[in-house]
Amino acid sequence: MSDQNRFLEIHYSLRGKTLPADHGYAxxxxxxxxxxxxxxENLPSDLRLSTIPGVPNHEGVVYLNQASRFRIRCLSDQVQTWYRFFQNQVLDIQGHLxxxxxxxxTLPKPSRTLAARLVTFKLEAIDHLEMPHYFLESCQKRLNHLGIQGRPFIPSDPNGDLARRTIQVKGKKVVGYRVIVEDLTPEDSxxxxxxxxxxxxxxGCGWFYPHKEDIDAA
Structure with a gap:
């Protein structure tokens, strides 16, 4: 049985008030x-981490609410290990506890349409006007490599601009986009x-979830 047919999600509720809006690396x-x-020494390659959704104040902070969850994905035979490891864990995220x-x-839910808050690729230095084109090419190449039939696109923000996103990693700003992939079979999803x-x-980059969840992760 392939990995995508034997992984599970663990969702943790949170005790805390705030997080940095850009908290993936922290x-x-x-x-x-x-x-x-x-x-x-490092996180295992078969452990997937999500960022944590909240209510942004548009000043670099998100407020946690009852819907805020920390989610991981792991192989089924490792679920007890990670379930125990993360339970009651206290994390210091840049001073936010x-x-x-x-x-x-929970079982992952297949969906015909999946979304990711932020996807990044290592693209060569190119004109920013050309970046969406090369970015979507990279998305399509990766989907083809995985044998996934689907249509990726970059949606727009409420203001009508492309949904451009950034993440700060070791003091360096990395640029990417929100991505939606449509027309997926249950297996490909x-x-x-x-x-x-x-x-x-x-x-937390590249974490896809059913689009109907409509999570505005920070």
Whole structure:
């Protein structure tokens, strides 16, 4: 059985008030620090991390609410290990403290349309006007490599501009886009949720979820 047919999600509720809006790398760093206490040098490649949704104040902070969740994806035979590891874990995210509580194990849900808040690729230095074209080419090439039939596109923001996103990694700003992939079969939908698209996936990039969830992750 392939990996995409035997992975599970674990959802953790949160105790805390706020997070930095751009917290993907800081969240990764906090988790890595806890893992090192167990002898891990880096996060395992088959552990997927999401960023945490909240209500943005548009000044670099998001407020956590009852819908805010920290989510991971892992292989079914590792679920007990990660369930115990993250339960009641306290993470310091750039001075914002959160506790992970009340874990729930769920099956991933296939959906004809998936969305990712931020996808990034290592593109050569090109004119920004040309970047969406090369970015979508990279998305399509990766989908083809994975054997996924689907149509990727960059949606627009409420103001009508392309949904351009950034993430700060070690003081460097990395540019990407929000991505939606349509016309997926159930099998391809699960495959995309497991493999994701692009790089920096330990920082929450390339995390696809059913578009109907409409999560405005920070």
């Amino acid at each position: 969240l990764y760093s906090a988790i890595k620090q806890q893992l090192q206490k167990l002898g891990y 959160i506790r992970l509580v009340q874990p729930r194990i 699960l495959k995309l949720q497991w493999h994701g698209l692009g790089g920096r996936q330990h920082f």
